[in-house]
Amino acid sequence: MPRFATLLLATAMSVSALATAAHAKNPMVGGAAMYADKNIVENAVNSKDHTTLVAAVKAAGLADTLQTKGPFTVFAPTNEAFAALPKGAVEDLLKPENKDRLAKILTCHVVAAKAMSSDVMAMVKKDGGSHKVKTVGGCELTLKDKGGKVTVTDENGNVAHVTIADVRQSNGVIHVVDKVLLPKM
Template sequence: MKKLFYHPILFVALTALSCGGQSTNHTANLAGLAPGPGQSAVMDDVSNPNVVQVAVGSPDHSTLVAALKAADYVDALTNVGPFTVFAPTNTAFDALPAGTLDDLVKPENQRQLRDILEYHVLLGVYKPGDFVNGRNLGTADGRSVTVALAEDGTVTINGAKIVGTVSASNGIIHVVDQVLIPK
């Protein structure tokens, strides 16, 4: 049996020949390129919408979309996931104490706003039937929320009532009637 050997010069020569005689320097080709705008810049009118695209298409979630943009959290939620998102309605944001949202969307409060938004996100897909009374679910910010089931079947997350559910290509959205605020 013949032994195979690796010779660096022979390897470079064979690589150059296999590339049509032109050497390639991938590092040099990438030098000076700025990072792209991210996953949210991908335009696709054929695939099922992701969680952000669903929110953008909902007139009841324009405040949530504005908050996602202010927190620079859009690209994170357009990725593959899967995610479970508790999406407060505009009315839920309106119920916050006066000035709260205006203060949170200021650039100097971006991290605090992102923490609040991450508190509305679970990694994985939790469908309505997956919610168990008293179960704590870990959020994307490292905290947890608690599920409560009423006798009539109503599901609440930290007291916020789930009023609707929408599937997305990268997860599921549960529309809630309150903004979840971490303690």
């Protein structure tokens, strides 16, 4: 093989290995690979655990926003988290006439910054055990460290546990949570 072809092949293999390594660092979510070079919406649509969240984001008209540059930190509730809401709540929220209410709830899961779990833990430690953060929707969330895992408490005292942390996105990060965070109504 000519020297140039060998060098080209070795370079291509190195680039491929780097790309694979970059993708391998992200955890799988809902049985799907999550890619750091894709945005929040592009990744979320592939998670079988987030079909309700994706439908809600679309119904609230937030899909375009969550595809912008960001950065965003999204506490992404699973389908099970939505299913734990009172019977009929999700169906009611998805109705066109409830678009504003749905948008308020969803934006209370979004912080206008990229905060990896290590960043959150550092803020919690610095603030003496809990750190308050304002969301895009104007809600105040309280972040805590519970045995090395992040918890998120909404304004009503509901506590969500981060079950999958640090899912890197091109426009921020997703932390999967086991509860829907609700604004004070």
